[in-house]
Amino acid sequence: MTETVYRLVYYSHNRIVGSPAALEAGINSILEVSRRNNPLANVTGALMFNAGCFGQVLEGAPDAVEQIFERIQMDPRHSDVHLLSFASAPARAFAHWSMAFVGASVPDAARYGAIADDTGYSPARMESEELFKVLQRLALEDEGATP
Amino acid sequence: MLSELAGGVLTIGSDGFVTFANRSASALFPGPGPVGIQLLTFLDLSGVSNGSALVEATRSRTASAPIRIGLAGGRILDTRSCPLPDGGAVVTLLDVGLYIHEADLARRDPLTGLPNRVELRERLSVLLAEFQRTQAPFAVISLDLDHFKSVNDTMGHPMGDALLVKVAERLRSALRPSDILARMGGDEFMILQSDAAQPQAATALATRLVDLIGRTYIVSGQILNVGTSIGIALSPGDGEDVDSLLKHADLALYRAKTDGKGVFRFFQISMDEEMQARRLLELDLRSALAFRQFELNFQPQVELDPRRLVGFEALLRWRTPARGLVSPADFIPLAEQTGLIVPIGEWVLQTACRQAASWSQPVSVGVNVSAVQFNNARLVQIVTSALNASGLDPGRLELEITESVLINSTQSVLEQLHAVKSLGVRVAMDDFGTGYSSLTYLQKFPFDRLKVDQSFVGGSGDGSKGMAIIRAVTALGNSLGIATIVEGVETEEQLAQVRAEGCTEVQGYLTGRPMDAAAAAALAAESPSPTAVQGDPP
Numbered sequence: 001m002t003e004t005v006y007r008l009v010y011y012s013h014n015r016i017v018g019s020p021a022a023l024e025a026g027i028n029s030i031l032e033v034s035r036r037n038n039p040l041a042n043v044t045g046a047l048m049f050n051a052g053c054f055g056q057v058l059e060g061a062p063d064a065v066e067q068i069f070e071r072i073q074m075d076p077r078h079s080d081v082h083l084l085s086f087a088s089a090p091a092r093a094f095a096h097w098s099m100a101f102v103g104a105s106v107p108d109a110a111r112y113g114a115i116a117d118d119t120g121y122s123p124a125r126m127e128s129e130e131l132f133k134v135l136q137r138l139a140l141e142d143e144g145a146t147p
Numbered sequence: 148m149l150s151e152l153a154g155g156v157l158t159i160g161s162d163g164f165v166t167f168a169n170r171s172a173s174a175l176f177p178g179p180g181p182v183g184i185q186l187l188t189f190l191d192l193s194g195v196s197n198g199s200a201l202v203e204a205t206r207s208r209t210a211s212a213p214i215r216i217g218l219a220g221g222r223i224l225d226t227r228s229c230p231l232p233d234g235g236a237v238v239t240l241l242d243v244g245l246y247i248h249e250a251d252l253a254r255r256d257p258l259t260g261l262p263n264r265v266e267l268r269e270r271l272s273v274l275l276a277e278f279q280r281t282q283a284p285f286a287v288i289s290l291d292l293d294h295f296k297s298v299n300d301t302m303g304h305p306m307g308d309a310l311l312v313k314v315a316e317r318l319r320s321a322l323r324p325s326d327i328l329a330r331m332g333g334d335e336f337m338i339l340q341s342d343a344a345q346p347q348a349a350t351a352l353a354t355r356l357v358d359l360i361g362r363t364y365i366v367s368g369q370i371l372n373v374g375t376s377i378g379i380a381l382s383p384g385d386g387e388d389v390d391s392l393l394k395h396a397d398l399a400l401y402r403a404k405t406d407g408k409g410v411f412r413f414f415q416i417s418m419d420e421e422m423q424a425r426r427l428l429e430l431d432l433r434s435a436l437a438f439r440q441f442e443l444n445f446q447p448q449v450e451l452d453p454r455r456l457v458g459f460e461a462l463l464r465w466r467t468p469a470r471g472l473v474s475p476a477d478f479i480p481l482a483e484q485t486g487l488i489v490p491i492g493e494w495v496l497q498t499a500c501r502q503a504a505s506w507s508q509p510v511s512v513g514v515n516v517s518a519v520q521f522n523n524a525r526l527v528q529i530v531t532s533a534l535n536a537s538g539l540d541p542g543r544l545e546l547e548i549t550e551s552v553l554i555n556s557t558q559s560v561l562e563q564l565h566a567v568k569s570l571g572v573r574v575a576m577d578d579f580g581t582g583y584s585s586l587t588y589l590q591k592f593p594f595d596r597l598k599v600d601q602s603f604v605g606g607s608g609d610g611s612k613g614m615a616i617i618r619a620v621t622a623l624g625n626s627l628g629i630a631t632i633v634e635g636v637e638t639e640e641q642l643a644q645v646r647a648e649g650c651t652e653v654q655g656y657l658t659g660r661p662m663d664a665a666a667a668a669a670l671a672a673e674s675p676s677p678t679a680v681q682g683d684p685p
Contacts, residue, residue: 006368008365062368065365066365066366066367066368069365070313070316070364070365073317073359073362073363073364074316074317074320074321074359076355079358081362081363083363083365083370086365086368086370
C-alpha cells in the first residue's frame with residue numbers, strides 16, 4: 001500500500017537576534033526538536049538558512065504535516081512565514097532525513113547566512129518548486145559528506 | 148428503608164454520637180464506619196474539611212441550610228441536618244461532585260476548552276478586587292477574527308470550528324501562565340493580562356498576536372488566511388468595573404476594525420463619545436424615511452461635441468431639522484452597517500425612476516446601489532417594481548455599482564446583475580480606477596459604462612499621470628465596447644484636457660452641479676432631444 005504524501009514548502013524571516021553563536025544554538029535547537037519529533041509523526045524534510053531566511057520542506061501524511069506546520073507557525077524565532085505550497089506529492093524526496101540541514105554547515109550558516117544579500121540562495125527569492133529542488137539537490141550532495 | 152437510599156444518611160443521638168449510617172453514607176468513608184463514634188471525632192479522623200460547621204448544625208434545633216464539606220479524597224458533599232424529636236438529628240449527605248463538574252462546564256467553552264464569558268467576568272472581578280490591595284494595573288484585551296464569517300459561509304461551520312481551535316491554541320501559545328484567555332462566543336476572544344508593566348506589555352502582546360493570528364493556517368488540508376483586530380482597555384484608567392472595562396475594550400476593538408482591520412487600538416475616551424454620537428445618528432436615521440427627510444439631487448451627465456445632456460446621477464441628501472444637511476459620507480456607511488440602506492435604497496430607486504419618468508426628454512438616471520443591497524435577494528424585485536410603478540423605460544435606468552459589490556462576488560450577486568440587465572437596465576462601474584480596479588471584473592460582467600473616478604481629474608499629485616490614466620481607461624473602454632464617463636471635471640482647462648484624451652462624456656461642477664428635482668426637470672426640458680442630435684456631425 002502506498003502512503004499519501006503531502007509536501008509543504010515555506011520560507012520565513014529569521015527573528016533570532018544576537019551573536020552568530022546564539023544563531024547557531026537557535027538553528028541547532030530547531031534541528032534537534034525536528035529530528036526528535038518528526039520521526040514520531042513520520043514526517044521528513046529539509047531546512048536551509050541563508051540570506052536571513054529559513055527555507056523548509058516538510059513531507060508526510062497531510063494531518064501530520066498540518067500539525068507540524070501549525071507548531072512552526074507558533075514559533076517566535078521566525079516571522080513573515082510565506083507558505084509557498086501544500087499539495088500531494090508522488091513520493092517523498094527526503095525519505096532518509098527526519099530533517100536535513102542543507103547548504104553551509106550550521107556554524108557557517110549562522111556566521112554568514114544571517115546577512116541578507118542577493119547572491120547565493122535566498123529562500124525568499126525562490127518559487128516553491130525551485131526552493132524545493134534546491135533543498136533536494138543540496139541534501140543529495142551533502143549525503144555522505146555529513147551523517 | 149433508610150439503608151436503601153441512594154443518598155447518605157446518618158442519625159446522631161442527643162449526645163452527639165452517630166447512631167446509624169446507611170450503606171451510601173458508610174461507602175463515603177473508608178475504615179470501619181462512623182457508628183458508635185462522636186460525629187465531630189469521626190469527621191476529624193476522616194480528614195473532612197468544614198466538618199465543625201456540620202456538627203454545629205446538628206446541635207441546632209432547626210433544620211440547616213446545605214453545608215458543603217470536603218472529603219479527604221477530594222469528593223465534595225452537600226450536607227443538611229434536621230432535628231429529631233429525641234434531641235438528636237438526621238444528617239443527609241449528597242455527593243455534588245457531578246454538579247460541580249457540570250457547573251465547571253458551564254464556565255467553559257466546549258469547543259476550545261477555554262473559560263467562557265461567565266468565567267471571564269468572574270476572573271475580571273477578582274482582578275478588580277485585588278487591585279484595591281495591589282494597585283497593580285492590568286490590561287483587558289478584546290479580539291476577534293477579520294472575515295471569519297466568510298470562512299464559515301464558504302467553507303462550512305466544521306471548518307470554522309476547526310479554525311477557531313487553532314486560533315485558540317495560537318493565542319494560548321503567546322500568553323504567560325498568569326494571563327487569562329477566554330472565548331466570549333463566536334470568533335470573539337478576551338485576554339486579561341496582569342503582572343506586567345502597562346501599556347508596554349499589552350502593546351507587545353497585541354503586536355505579537357496580530358502577526359501570529361494572521362499567519363497562514365492549514366485546516367483539514369485547506370489553506371486559510373484570517374487576521375485579527377484587537378482593542379485594549381487598561382485598568383484602572385479605562386474603567387473601574389467589569390462592564391465598563393469590557394465595553395471599552397470592545398469599543399477599542401470596533402475602532403481597530405474601522406481603521407482597516409489587522410491592527411490594535413487602545414481605548415480612548417473619545418471613542419465612547421463617538422459611539423454615543425453614532426447611536427444618536429442611527430436613531431435619527433431609523434426615523435428619517437418616515438419623516439420624509441430624504442431628498443434626491445440630480446447631477447447632469449453631459450456628452451461633448453456637441454455638448455448635450457445625456458442623463459443625471461441621482462444623489463441622496465438627508466436633511467433633519469436638528470442636524471441640517473448631513474453629509475452622505477457620515478450617514479451612508481452607517482446605513483450600510485445597520486442594513487438601513489436596503490429600505491433607503493428602495494426609496495431612492497422608486498423616487499429616481501418616478502422623477503426621470505416625468506422628464507420631457509428621455510435622458511438616463513443613474514442610481515447608486517451598494518454591496519449590502521445585493522445581499523438582499525429582493526433587489527431585482529425592487530428594481531422591477533420601481534420601473535413598473537413609474538413607467539420608466541428600463542433602458543433609461545442605470546445602476547452604479549462599485550468594486551465592493553464584486554469583490555466578494557458570489558454567484559448570487561452575478562445572477563442578480565444579469566437579471567437586472569435582462570430587464571433592459573444598464574449597469575455602470577462607479578469610481579473606476581480606485582480600489583483594486585481589477586480588470587477581471589470587466590470580464591466577469593458586461594458593464595455598460597465605466598465611471599472614471601474624479602481623483603484623476605483634479606485631485607492631488609501629478610496631473611499628467613491622472614490624464615494618462617484617463618487616456619488608458621478611455622482606450623480600454625473603446626476596445627471593450629464600454630462607454631466611459633469622466634467625473635470631477637471642474638474647469639474648462641480640465642475639460643479640454645480630458646477631451647484631448649479621447650473622453651466623450653463628463654460629469655462635474657463645470658457641466659452642472661447637483662440640483663433639485665424641479666431644476667433637473669427644467670434642464671431636461673430645455674436640452675435638445677437626443678434623437679434630434681444623433682445625426683449631428685461630431
